[in-house]
Amino acid sequence: MNTIITIGREFGSGGRELGRRLAQLMNFAYYDQEIVTEIARRTSFSEQYVDAVTSKTPIIAAPISIGRSFSFYPASDPMMSQTTEIFSLQCKILKENAEKSNCVIVGRCADDILKEMHPFRIFVYADAKSKFQRCREKADENEHLSDKELTQKMANVDKQRSRYYAYYTGHKWGDRLNYDLCINTTAIDIKDAAAAIAKMLD
């Protein structure tokens, strides 16, 4: 069976960087935005639309316990039906990729969706100051956010990730019991962490 590494991460914690480094070191396939591109390719939706749908919880306030019963919603609700279609396709693509080769997958509830393949589940986090600093350093040149706006954006992204994860998996995002390893990148060098994990999983 292939080795699958999944990475959940707080916004600004460097989870994506860790994933890329791991994939490079271990010569694994790497999937992140690639999943969105593939969903868009197989449907009539734009990447932008798919991106929005796969990072936000549906607006309908359904209890978590029925969050995975996709047939629950009336077919007459086109928005809900699209969301369901996209999530189902995301599951399918994740499984196809995981069956194809060893890989690293960032986000997308992959730890839960692929649980039968026993992925190695990493969660990356950091303290608020460190995440803020990383976001500032990596910010798009065209994005001029004040400190307050950036802090708000960071909180919003993590709130969305947390809701999305809870909605589709029924579990608490970032709860250590759902992961094999939780790494605080406040003081740990991501390059060193990637090398150590690669060694451990080799």
Place this chain on the structure above:
Amino acid sequence: MNTIITIGREFGSGGRELGRRLAQLMNFAYYDQEIVTEIARRTSFSEQYVDAVTSKTPIIAAPISIGRSFSFYPASDPMMSQTTEIFSLQCKILKENAEKSNCVIVGRCADDILKEMHPFRIFVYADAKSKFQRCREKADENEHLSDKELTQKMANVDKQRSRYYAYYTGHKWGDRLNYDLCINTTAIDIKDAAAAIAKMLD
């Protein structure tokens, strides 16, 4: 400055084994029960008594926020005064050891007590089934506990550790924000984890 590794751990998760292996691999001093022995040596208390005091929260129900104000309790309460004396001595010995050489320290709120020395803080945990199995394998030959009794014992030990940590540090035991690395030993081989961490910190 010396490299200090602190290990918090759930009962049965293999945290002590990880600590021992790390100390061996890195040629670091290792402290666990040694602290209790040293406290007993410097006081008139038996090791057994010190052990009990350093793993249980004082009975007086003081709010966490004043848990560290040792002078709060009337000198006329001999039990409280002994508890305070032992905890203060534990802090002193931990600092002496940490200043002496690189070391691994298991438990004893060392992550918080030594925070000014920026220890590398590990928390070790596992799922209930895996911890139960490890406890069974490592159980004292003279200890004949039923499954129910062992489960109860495991829960009690962790409850005590959690209360002790909260009482003396004001923080939540096992909360990932208080650690640099949280390792779930359910699926991770402790030997491999120790080798990887040793490499990362080298």
